[in-house]
Amino acid sequence: MSHVITSRCAGVRDRACLEVCPCECIYDAGEQFVIHPDDCIDCGACVAACPVDAIYADVDLPEADLPALAFNRAFFGL
Numbered sequence: 001m002s003h004v005i006t007s008r009c010a011g012v013r014d015r016a017c018l019e020v021c022p023c024e025c026i027y028d029a030g031e032q033f034v035i036h037p038d039d040c041i042d043c044g045a046c047v048a049a050c051p052v053d054a055i056y057a058d059v060d061l062p063e064a065d066l067p068a069l070a071f072n073r074a075f076f077g078l
């Protein structure tokens, strides 16, 4: 399990999640930020920090946001 950033980050990209993440597992993927699934410790701090509710635990992802799971993983070659 890990947390996942959805496409709602695009256009906002305010880096609020990066500032609260304790393990530096959030990366700039260009149009949006992404979370390294192997390094995320599921603390949830980024969820509360995001102003547009772009971040979910992977098990709680809305069906419409399922492509975000693959996008986050693909950025790291997973």
Ligand code: SF4
Pocket (backbone or CB within 6 Å): 003, 020, 021, 022, 023, 024, 025, 026, 035, 039, 040, 041, 042, 043, 044, 045, 046, 047
């Ligand atoms: S859940 Fe915690 S460890 Fe995972 S990306 Fe968010 S702040 Fe970082």
Ligand code: SF4
Pocket (backbone or CB within 6 Å): 005, 008, 009, 010, 012, 013, 014, 015, 016, 017, 018, 033, 049, 050, 051, 052, 053, 054, 055
């Ligand atoms: S806090 Fe939300 S909008 Fe801001 S960079 Fe992180 S995921 Fe994107």
